[in-house]
Amino acid sequence: MIFQKLKNLNYLLIFLLILLSFIGAAGLYSAADGSYQPWASRHLIRFYVFLLIAIVISTIDIKLIYKYCYLLFIISLLLLISVEVIGVLGKGATRWIRIFGLSIQPSEIVKITIILALAKFYNDIKFENVKKISYLFFPFLILIIPFIFVVIQPDLGTSLSIIMLGIFILFIVGVRLWKFILGFIATIISIPILLQFIKPYQRERIISFLNPESDPLGQGYQLIQSKIALGSGGATGKGFMQGTQSYLEYLPEKQTDFIFTLIGEEFGFLGTIFIICLFILLIAVCYFISIKCFHSFGKILALGVASNIFIYVFMNVAMVSGLMPVVGIPLPLISYGGSVMLSIMISMGLVLNVDLNYNLKKLNNA
Amino acid sequence: MFYSVQKKQITTYNRRTFFLFLLKLSLFTAVGWRIYNIQILDSSKYKTLSKKNQIDLEIIFPLRGKIFDRNSILIADNEKVYDVYLIPENTKSINNTLNTLSKFIDIDFANRRKIIQLTSKVKKFEKIKIFENISWSILEKIETNKYNLEGIFIAEDHLRIYPYKEVFSHLLGYISKPNQQELSLPFISKMPNLDIGKEGLEKSFNPLLVGKAGQREIEVNSTGRVIREISKVDSIQGKELHLSLDSRIQEYAVNLLKSYRAGSINVINIKNGEILCMASTPTYDPNKIIKKPNKEYWDSILSNSLSPLTNRSLQGLYSPGSTFKMIVAIAALKYGVISSESTHSCSGKIEFGDRLYHCWKTNGHGKMNVTNAITQSCDVFFYEVSKKLGIDKIAKVAEDFGLGQIFDISMPNQKKGIIPSKKWKKNTLGESWYAGETLISGIGQGFVLTSPFQLAVMTSIIASDGKIVEPTILKSKNINFKTNSKYLDEIKIVKKAMFNVVNVNKGTAFKSRLQDVKFSGKTGTSQVRSISLSERESDEFRKKKQEWKNRDHALFVGYIPYDDPQYAISVIIEHGGSGASTAAPIAKQVFNYIHKLNL
Structure with a gap:
């Protein structure tokens, strides 16, 4: 049974994951001035451990996962809240919680459980009920509660990606378009009110984004440096380990949020486009699994995970190329950081699981 | 019915999935296009930017700490000065700018050529310092005509300034660029161009006075032009120094000494060891050393045979002459060679070995x-006493009273002087001691050499009944000195005698007594060359005008008031004649001045 499952795993997906994490390791190796320390080796070790976890998840009975979706959501929500509480008690803003010696960002995990919860919810209700406004209340709660806790951390990037994720999933399940438009208008109207609650440094980030020259020492500086690094890479790049911007320490957070820039400087346009294409391929594989799947749970789950990855990649690349404010979103599998990788690999395990169980008709009468 | 709903649901799913995928693709295309723009279309622009990007560190020099006297009067300050700079690229014609500038400031032909040569050597955007430390009137003129002076700008700098000019020069020293050795000192590591103290307190307190460098991170392009400032850490000014010196007394003493070619006056507060005055002449003006050009001034200092750079108070060594007699007397009393009542008869000379030893009073004191x-400074008495005492006992007592040692007062290059002993002679000259040398030493001649400051400390210890006064140059309070109670009785006798020196008719300094407040002291006249027998016999030699360099040094040590000593003094006038005629009156004036200051 297990071997059957392992045999039927989607190896294209796994191959893409391995390829991306290797590219990440190469970038980190270069970022550390040609050393496996402190990032590249840990990056790879984490990846293999998490890949194992993903494969384990893929073999779990999907009905079991389906059954505990809400519970998982609530647990992750409690983790998120506890981080907030610990942060308040410890008199310092924090986004991390330590579990089994690993610093976990519950806000990353919560994105996955949001997908699970929404998938279960829309799997259970009848299609005609999707249109009803009353049935929008529960999904709204699933999105807004974690959103609020992430906003007050404050983590602008993650809260934004939760909203985008919600919109994508609600769109897929068939929520009427005019509701999105209405929601959009409501958001626009409430922006001035939201700005009252936003922290000063976040406001500065937005202002600096709108006019990078106004703050050349801070956020704008990062953007200018990032663009110089990318642009000087040209079509084919300066060559592996030959990037100058990164080594002169011009490039901030080169091992996390700005790893794409470093790769862009060293491998040029070819390198950056190759990475984007790999991600498109990864997303496309998830889409294929979603379409192939018989049950709504699997469909929504795979699509949610694909959307989550899309949001990461899009926001990160848009950010380092100056299309978006610097909000602190890493590039999945390539940026250094255990939390995001863990969350990505768990979600990949779920997609692999859906792929293995695509032909189930019903999940709820297990 | 059920079937159609499900079909509809699947159609919606698929359609929306397709749309969402298209949306994501188009969003990726948008960022892809953005990346294409940056990496392909604008690549050359960013490539040059990347080459230009470089970060330089500019050191911000700290201001040197100020130095104050005991009454918080500034004696070393930093003065704002203005320098004129030229930036070649900011002017269309350097010649025109210099022509306009020459209306306000004199630019001679050589200077002008130098400037023009410089502008062709340096990069166009680099600033060239063309004038240093310009006067206020010139500054005003340049500022008002700024619009006609393309490429000219004025920048602020700081210059060390000593408001009292030559008064504190030996104490404070001066500052200047560090030499190769000094570059490795920890406090200047980052600032090779910073002026540091080269002499005196400026040197010893360098680590304190220098302060902490700040820095400016600036981004410069490949040619070195500053594009922008990235970060700035301000420098921290050096700590302030509060000295024990009283600028009024110091200035008064220096002015007194100006009537003579060379000399030294030192005043110590006996109660707490504070040095109130340490004057030495000839002196120099450190301001003139700091202000460039200084070559002429340097040459004049170095060519001066009296060596103005020497701090005579600590580095000048003199035979203490009769001021050494207190030490011999204390030793003799202590070691039982004499009692307070024992007498010797002075006939003007004694014979010892095959030599004659003369008293200053040719006819003898009786x-x-x-x-x-x-009181009368009889030499023969001390010849007799030291003959019995032996040199080593004298040396022992001399050292107990601070002679032959240097003091922990943060002044560099102090001289120890010589307190001779048998061992000393054997070690340094390789010869054994002759008994006759003891006699000469007994009147503070011969090998004995002391610095004027040592004599002031010696006087302080006597005046305070054996308290080991530790002198300090920093303002301080409540110093508890150890007391050497070994010589209490002996000191009492000597102090009585020192009172008599000034205050009884036969005393050598009787003419210099003060009426309002009585002081005690001892004169000293130290011979510079030996007087030949024929000269002595002519009996006229003392009255004859001698060549300056052959005249005796005049010394005086003393303390005031005699009954509760507060201040100790030592005065030395090089080749000043006799202590009684030259040094004692100066001490009197200084004491009188201090008394009137009512400290």
Whole structure:
């Protein structure tokens, strides 16, 4: 049974994951001035451990996962809240919680459980009920509660990606378009009110984004440096380990949020486009699994995970190329950081699981 | 019915999935296009930017700490000065700018050529310092005509300034660029161009006075032009120094010394060891050393045979002459060679070995006890006493009273002087001691060499009944000195004699007594060359005008008031004649001045 499952795993997906994490390791190796320390080796070790976890998840009975979706959501929500509480008690803003010696960002995990919860919810209700406004209340709660806790951390990037994720999933399940438009208008109207609650440094980030020259020492500086690094890479790049911007320490957070820039400087346009294409391929594989799947749970789950990855990649690349404010979103599998990788690999395990169980008709009468 | 709903649901799913995928693709295309723009279309622009990007560190020099006297009067300050700079690229014609500038400031032909040569050597955007430390009137003129002076700008700098000019020069020293050795000192590591103290307190307190460098991170392009400032850490000014010196007394003393070619006056507060005055002449003006060009001034200092750079108070060594007699007397009393009543008869000379040893009073003093011998400074008495005492006991007592040692007062290059002993002679000259040398040493001649400051400390210890006064140059309070109670009785006798020196008719300094407040002291006249027998016999030699460099040094040590000593003094006038005629009156004036200051 297990071997059957392992045999039927989607190896294209796994191959893409391995390829991306290797590219990440190469970038980190270069970022550390040609050393496996402190990032590249840990990056790879984490990846293999998490890949194992993903494969384990893929073999779990999907009905079991389906059954505990809400519970998982609530647990992750409690983790998120506890981080907030610990942060308040410890008199310092924090986004991390330590579990089994690993610093976990519950806000990353919560994105996955949001997908699970929404998938279960829309799997259970009848299609005609999707249109009803009353049935929008529960999904709204699933999105807004974690959103609020992430906003007050404050983590602008993650809260934004939760909203985008919600919109994508609600769109897929068939929520009427005019509701999105209405929601959009409501958001626009409430922006001035939201700005009252936003922290000063976040406001500065937005202002600096709108006019990078106004703050050349801070956020704008990062953007200018990032663009110089990318642009000087040209079509084919300066060559592996030959990037100058990164080594002169011009490039901030080169091992996390700005790893794409470093790769862009060293491998040029070819390198950056190759990475984007790999991600498109990864997303496309998830889409294929979603379409192939018989049950709504699997469909929504795979699509949610694909959307989550899309949001990461899009926001990160848009950010380092100056299309978006610097909000602190890493590039999945390539940026250094255990939390995001863990969350990505768990979600990949779920997609692999859906792929293995695509032909189930019903999940709820297990 | 059920079937159609499900079909509809699947159609919606698929359609929306397709749309969402298209949306994501188009969003990726948008960022892809953005990346394409940056990496392909604008690549050359960013490539040049990347080459230009470089970060330089500019050191911000700290201001040197100020130095104050005991009454918080500034004696070393930093003055704002203005320098004129030229930036070649900011002017269309350097010649025109210099022509306009020459209306306000004199630019001679050589200077002008130098400037123009410089502008062709340096990069166009680099600033060239063309004038240093310009006067206010020129500054005003340049500022008002700024619009006609393309490429000219004025920048602020700081210059160390000593408001009292030559008064504190030996104490404070001066500052200047560090030499190769000094570059490795920890406090200047980052600032090779920073002026540091080269002499005196400026040197010893360098680590304190220098302060902490700040820095400016600036981004410069490949040619070195500053594009922008990235970060700035301000420098921290050096700490302030509060000295024990009283600028009024110091200035008064220096002015007194100006009537003579060379000399030294030192005043110590006996109660707490504070040095109130340490004057030495000839002196120099450190401001003139700091202000460039200084070559002429340097040459004049170095060519001066009296060596103005020497701090005579600590580095000048003199035979203490009769001021050494207190030490011999204390030793003799202590070691039982004499009692307070024992007498020796002075006939003007004694014979010892095959030599004659003369008293300054050719006809002799007659019968002398120790008090009278000090009061009238009888040499024969001390010849007799030291003959019995031996040099080593004298040396022992001399060292107990601060002679032959240097003091922990943060002043560099102090001289120890010489307190001779048998061992000393054997070690340094390789010869054994001759008994005759003891006699000469007994009147503070021969090998004995002391610095004027040592004599002031010696006087302080006597005046305070054996308290080991530790002198300090920093303002301080409540110093508890150890007391050497070994010589209490002996000191009492000597102090009585020192009172008599100034205040009884036969005393050598009787003419210099003060009426309002009585002081005690001892004169000293130290021979610079030996007087030949024929000269001595002519009996006229003392009255004859001698060449300056052959005249005796005049010394005086003393303390005031005699009954509760507060201040100790030592005065030395090089080749000033006799202590009684030259040094004692100066001490009197200084004491009188201090008394009137009512400290």
